Amino acid sequence: MKSATETFFADKTVFSEAVNAYLPGTAYVSLAQEGIRKIDCAVTLGDRVEEGQIIAGKNNAHAAAIHAPIPGIIENFVSCLMPDGKAGLAVKIRLSGAFSYLGKSAVKSDWKSLNKRQLYHILAEKGVVNLFSRPVCLAEEMRELKKNKDHILIVRLNDEDSSQQTDSFIARRYQTEIAEGAAILVKAADIAGVVLLYDKNREPPDREEFASQINGAEIISVPVAPRQYLSSTVQAIISTVRQRQAGPVFDAIAHTDLFVDASTLLNVYRAVVFSLPVMENIIHVSGSVIHKPGIFSVRNGTLVRNLVEECGGFNKPYSAVVINGVIAGMSITTLDMPITKQVKSIRFLHRWELPDQSAQECIRCGNCTAICPSQLDPGILFSYVCGIKIVDPAYIASAALCEDCALCNTVCPSRLPLCQYISLLKEAVLREKK
Numbered sequence: 001m002k003s004a005t006e007t008f009f010a011d012k013t014v015f016s017e018a019v020n021a022y023l024p025g026t027a028y029v030s031l032a033q034e035g036i037r038k039i040d041c042a043v044t045l046g047d048r049v050e051e052g053q054i055i056a057g058k059n060n061a062h063a064a065a066i067h068a069p070i071p072g073i074i075e076n077f078v079s080c081l082m083p084d085g086k087a088g089l090a091v092k093i094r095l096s097g098a099f100s101y102l103g104k105s106a107v108k109s110d111w112k113s114l115n116k117r118q119l120y121h122i123l124a125e126k127g128v129v130n131l132f133s134r135p136v137c138l139a140e141e142m143r144e145l146k147k148n149k150d151h152i153l154i155v156r157l158n159d160e161d162s163s164q165q166t167d168s169f170i171a172r173r174y175q176t177e178i179a180e181g182a183a184i185l186v187k188a189a190d191i192a193g194v195v196l197l198y199d200k201n202r203e204p205p206d207r208e209e210f211a212s213q214i215n216g217a218e219i220i221s222v223p224v225a226p227r228q229y230l231s232s233t234v235q236a237i238i239s240t241v242r243q244r245q246a247g248p249v250f251d252a253i254a255h256t257d258l259f260v261d262a263s264t265l266l267n268v269y270r271a272v273v274f275s276l277p278v279m280e281n282i283i284h285v286s287g288s289v290i291h292k293p294g295i296f297s298v299r300n301g302t303l304v305r306n307l308v309e310e311c312g313g314f315n316k317p318y319s320a321v322v323i324n325g326v327i328a329g330m331s332i333t334t335l336d337m338p339i340t341k342q343v344k345s346i347r348f349l350h351r352w353e354l355p356d357q358s359a360q361e362c363i364r365c366g367n368c369t370a371i372c373p374s375q376l377d378p379g380i381l382f383s384y385v386c387g388i389k390i391v392d393p394a395y396i397a398s399a400a401l402c403e404d405c406a407l408c409n410t411v412c413p414s415r416l417p418l419c420q421y422i423s424l425l426k427e428a429v430l431r432e433k434k
């Protein structure tokens, strides 16, 4: 069996372009995104929708809007397995009619004349989600930043999980667009300093490019070792930046600052500069069992099955499909899963790349507690979610501090899916807080 490290670095191809995936004849657009199980739907059965029309989330203060990725007819509402491993409702749209955005030239807007409120409105209306860790509505996150405080914008240009190449690809291919995306957030969120995190094994970002776009904020570039897992989580970034002692602006970095990735900034740029709704993702498709791995621009609502066809199908039988990285990603059981805004990568694994998955009872070895960067007791939280233990409410609330790093999974001799269960608990705790 291959080790995890061998698996991560087996695919060393550097991609220079994203392939536009075929447009799906039928799209299944999730109504359950950003941790909200069902977002208010604005369409009914039989409606005709335009490409880019808002179909959900129009009046939801906590969600970014969801748009029709293709023009067509609302044919049904169906339950599908979603990339977060849960079932959710999707709007089924059958392609028909003309495209409103595809193939049309977009006009650049003068966003510098817009005020903060207008920028937040555009980000929510165009459906921009912050994909740095758990997907959240970016406009809402920015509205909740502390008032009257100078913030830091942390831009992660590398991939948190080295088994995927999505953000590092976007950072290379769309550097100018990302720099402008960062400039938009600097204006919208009282940003005093920008941290550019990059893979220390690659070229540093072009600081001049960022400096020419960003006004009124200091910029530092910080190399990280992405193959060292956890080098790009919030906690690790904070301590790396503080250790550099780059001045008072950066020494004050905290959890409450704004952390974004390259994927999010590209969507910010497209939404604000060209008024483009978020209708497609850039996705890294990989794995030894797939004929033509690559980076694809994929419309939301496309089924994984269609994307596999686009990649020339399988050359060997696959045993698992992992969404968003092999370490902390989600393994799904079906190819009939629609792509949602949160999907950055899909990896198809062969049988020999899978460890023995059989779970046993917790033996209270303490490994998970010892390794947890948030100092939680994953074993106890897991027992609570399973209904095995009654736990103090204050302790249950601590699940909100989980960084979804999955280190607890990796050290658990009983092979318990701790991270996935704690993630469910975290979601419930955060929902209750709202």
Ligand code: SF4
Binding pocket: 368, 371, 372, 373, 374, 375, 376, 378, 401, 402, 403, 404, 405, 406, 407, 408, 409, 418, 419, 422
């Ligand atoms: S995933 Fe596990 S190890 Fe990581 S922060 Fe959460 S509980 Fe701790």
Ligand code: SF4
Binding pocket: 361, 362, 363, 364, 365, 366, 367, 368, 369, 378, 379, 382, 411, 412, 413, 414, 415, 416, 418
């Ligand atoms: S690592 Fe696994 S077996 Fe050990 S205490 Fe944690 S949950 Fe239990």
